[in-house]
Amino acid sequence: MKVLVSGANGLLGANLVRILIRQGFEVRAFVREGSNLSVLEGTGCEIFKGQITNRDDVFKGVEGCRFVVHAAAKTSQSHSDWQYFEKENIGSTLFFIEACKAHRIERFVFVSTANCFGNGSKESPGDETRPFMPWLKNSGYAFSKKTAQDLVLSETQINGLPAVVVNPAFILGAFDAKPSSGKIFSYVLGKRIVFSPPGGKSFADVKNVAEGIASALQNGRNGECYLLSGENLSYAEFFREVFKVTGQKAPVVKIPRWLLLLLGSAGSFLERFLKIQVSLTKTNARMLCEGNYYTNRKAETELGFRQTNIREPIENALDWFKTNHYFNL
Numbered sequence: 001m002k003v004l005v006s007g008a009n010g011l012l013g014a015n016l017v018r019i020l021i022r023q024g025f026e027v028r029a030f031v032r033e034g035s036n037l038s039v040l041e042g043t044g045c046e047i048f049k050g051q052i053t054n055r056d057d058v059f060k061g062v063e064g065c066r067f068v069v070h071a072a073a074k075t076s077q078s079h080s081d082w083q084y085f086e087k088e089n090i091g092s093t094l095f096f097i098e099a100c101k102a103h104r105i106e107r108f109v110f111v112s113t114a115n116c117f118g119n120g121s122k123e124s125p126g127d128e129t130r131p132f133m134p135w136l137k138n139s140g141y142a143f144s145k146k147t148a149q150d151l152v153l154s155e156t157q158i159n160g161l162p163a164v165v166v167n168p169a170f171i172l173g174a175f176d177a178k179p180s181s182g183k184i185f186s187y188v189l190g191k192r193i194v195f196s197p198p199g200g201k202s203f204a205d206v207k208n209v210a211e212g213i214a215s216a217l218q219n220g221r222n223g224e225c226y227l228l229s230g231e232n233l234s235y236a237e238f239f240r241e242v243f244k245v246t247g248q249k250a251p252v253v254k255i256p257r258w259l260l261l262l263l264g265s266a267g268s269f270l271e272r273f274l275k276i277q278v279s280l281t282k283t284n285a286r287m288l289c290e291g292n293y294y295t296n297r298k299a300e301t302e303l304g305f306r307q308t309n310i311r312e313p314i315e316n317a318l319d320w321f322k323t324n325h326y327f328n329l
Contacts, residue, residue, distance in 0.1 A: 006030040007072030014039040014175035052092035062099040071111040085144035093148040156223040164220035169229035172313040173206030174320035197288035204230030205313035215303040229294035
């Protein structure tokens, strides 16, 4: 059984490749020409080099496979315009849909994001029934992923595409070569004072998420979405969990909501009127103030998804970063 994994050299992709191979799949890793492939060394997967924005490359990559996982995406949070993400996040998804239909793929798994659903509190976390939050249309990344997700679901409902959508939360773990979500550790490690946004996230072990995707390949129901979330923690709680692992001692100072929103508004002004790229926009600031909490109950019930204590992915991530000389560890 051969499965194509796009974005195979990313944090999620590298862990997914290992899980699938352990489960007996043959894996074809779809990666960009010239990209860093160090995290795939020793896996024994087949390397296919191409561009997800090139229709011919996508068709060649899918050919000969029984399953496809489309995990590659442009994930930058520093652009508000969804058109910045259009080719990579929407156009590529259309190519994969077309290729899966042409090659009669048995199951297509589209990797979306938890932010395609409304969030919630720790007491009442968001689930797959909560609608996309309208204000996230100002997040180019979130809105592009929601648009692509809707394309997959529509194709499933109208034309019977055998597809499942998975919606990971904020993932952490080993093999984060970029690094991607692992950048969050740079706000903690070695700091005398740690400044914490007032909101929080659902922090998930990347290995659990990879196992959930592997299960979705065979056990997911066509046309369904599955939140692959983890432990719901405020940023301050997460930083203190990092302290428990590292032994670091530092005060955690919560940034006032009003200050973050003010800085975000200034960033949006610079982006919109002066065309200056910034990392903190009004939308990003609001995200940092929100409780982005989700439940994985549906995935637990239907996919056998499991959730580990947050300490495990923190330890795995930091051990890997230390071995590979990140963050001066």
